[in-house]
Amino acid sequence: MANSTTIDIKPKRSVSVFLWAMALFVAISRFVTCSPFLPSAESVNFAFALRHFDLAAYQPPPPGNPVYFFFTWVCSAAGLSEVMALVAPGILSSALAVFPLYYLARRLFGIGAAAGAVVLYAVNPAVWMAALKPLPYALLLFPFFFSLRMVLRNLLLPTYLRKQTRFLGLYAGAICMGLMLGIAAHTAIFFISLFCVSIYGLVKLKRSKILFEMANGIIAGIGIWAIPYLVNVSVADLLGHVTGLVSSPYVARISTAEAGIGQRAWFVVWNLCTNGFAGMGLRHKAFYALPLAVLAAGLGWYLVRFRLRLKYFYLPVFFVPYLAWVFFFGNLFATTGALLLVPGCIVLISAGLDMMHRPRVYRIAIALLACWCAAVSITRVREYKRSVSPSLAVCRAVVVHPDDRFCFFGGASFRLFQYYFPDCKGYGIAAADELTKPLYRRLVKNRTVYITSEIPGVAGDARFEKVAGFSGNSYLYGATNAIDLYRMRADSAVAP
Structure with a gap:
């Protein structure tokens, strides 16, 4: 890992141009391929909420996703149509996520792995399709990876630099985690990961105030959206929906709620391979081979090189609890059910391939998988725009x-x-x-x-x-x- 004092060195112009080009590609490609229709009852409920906010009438669907709804309201007030107002926040978030994703991967695994991760992220079918859907999940991408980037920054900076820029560290990362709770309630699982990282900083790095900064940041992040939200929402209605005492009639008809342990394990693998890495690009089982081979090579080599060092276990600390939530409580039939796992896997795959120290093999593997994912993404976008629910x-x-x-x-x-x-x-x-x-x-x-x-x-x-x-x-x-x-x-x- 590079010397920690170089963490904030200004990037080269070529790197900035590359990142801005990838961000613009993500934004433009998603805006161009949007569907003019709202495909689900959940998205329709958000559209009704733009006309009249009423949580008791499922406008928006409880618990309300207040942070996502705020951004959609801003887009609607700016003159966008209801469909575009619901889609635009996710598209912008997925585009801006290019920057923290790159710097996170670069700091952990180097420039080569970071560049490969950004390329795969930009054309990944799961990330692409999530941004097209008028739902809150794609909005999670930027705050999530920005949070991971800031927390890592706090752990790597020496004490004298950390005191000079203490806000741009664990505190900023914890604020983003608190904001994410207002986008999707299941992101509360990341508080466990944040606590584990804080314990590492307390024990290993001897930073006594790290737990206080974490708790303070989470409370501040939640307070930003919770205080104005609870002023306009009945607490009794909110608790009734959250605890299940009041159920929504507009729920998914197909889910994996009744699946057994073995089935769920397969559904996790299937969701990541098919929705995340284009394993079903041409709807034939033979085409699972390419993404599975690259997945196995990248993740396998990463596990072979795994050591008890921060650069190796930092991402798993955040993704293992999230994977457990997806496994036991997520609807694995939903393409957005494991969305945040996909960019994490992309970083680990790119890092694992880069650790082979075979530059030519690495470039060929990244280029091959990127071309495959891009082709499948375009195919799925065409089907999505033509299809009717x-x-x-x-x-x-x-x-x-x-x-x-x-x-x-x-x-x-x-x-x-x-x-x-x-x-x-x-x-x-x-x-x-x-x-x-x-x-x-x-x-x-x-x-x-x-x-x-x-x-x-x-x-x-x-x-x-x-x-x-x-x-x-x-x-x-x-x-x-x-x-x-x-x-x-x-x-x-x-x-x-």
């Missing part, structure tokens, strides 16, 4: 029907129906048996009734016949996100 597809199918027809939705489809077709007739219900209520019997009188399979009890019920089916998310391992449209039979007992 099953929820939106079933909504479009319903609105083309004449006025004498009526449709009942459940879950996510109803939310999209409200957003895209506010003037059309449709209701959301929780179960098929609700149609027997007098209110709904009057509504459906002399009308042809359609109902979606999202509603429990519809599939397999003799009162309904299937008339259409819509599916999507072909990158889900062993599962398909499908919604069927049913029609109530004229001789049904529910009919008036």
Whole structure:
């Protein structure tokens, strides 16, 4: 590792040009490839929140993601459309993350590994697709890697320099960690990692105030968003949603919540390889070979060279607890479920390949994987822009029907129906048996009734016949996100 007193030497102009070029590439490529549609109920809820903030109405979805919502509100106030306002914060964050990612990797593993990591990051399909989705997860990228960079800076600076620039260290990193909690609640897991790093600084480096700086920074970071947020939100409603006493009707229909330990282990590997490193680029199992070979070579050599030194265990201290959370509590079918693991793996892969001390092999491996990831990213972007989610597809199918027809939705489809077709007739219900209520019997009188399979009890019920089916998310391992449209039979007992 380089001498710690050189940590803040001004970078060469060529390095600055390279980083700005990569950041501009990330930003422009994401803006150009954005989809004009909101694909999910979660993103629609954020769009509704831009019109009227109401946490009890799931506008935005609880617990509210206040930091993300603040940036979307700023973008909306600046004149961007609702879709672009929801996407822009993630795109800018993913572009700016190039800088802390490079300096973090350079400080740990050297310039060569850092440059390779930035190139792979810029074209990685998981990072690319996450930035296109109108969700808060891509916004985590910059504050996360900036935090890691600042904390590492605190550990490496000698005492006399650390006192001169104490803010640009653990305190700044802890503030970013506190801000991240306002973007996504699961980032609280990183507080454990921050505590472990502080203990290392206390015991190994004899820095007595490091725990105080960490706690002070976390409290300050949380306070920046929590104080104004709680002024406008009912604490009782917030606690009800967080503790599960109040559940959202707009939840993912497909998840890995019921998967066993063995299945979850495979889902983690599958998610990283397929969504993170383009293992399913051409939808054929043979094409797992390339990313798996590079993954195995990079990570394998990194583990072979692993020593009990800061440069080797610093990143694992942050990623192992996060991996544990993903393993036990994350929805591994979601492409954003392991998003922050992907850039971390990129750094370790680049470092492992660089540790082989074969410059030509290193450059060929990085170039090959970068070209592969770029090709797959472009392919997936095209599919994403052309594809229509099953929820939106079933909504479009319903609105083309004449006025004498009526449709009942459940879950996510109803939310999209409200957003895209506010003037059309449709209701959301929780179960098929609700149609027997007098209110709904009057509504459906002399009308042809359609109902979606999202509603429990519809599939397999003799009162309904299937008339259409819509599916999507072909990158889900062993599962398909499908919604069927049913029609109530004229001789049904529910009919008036």
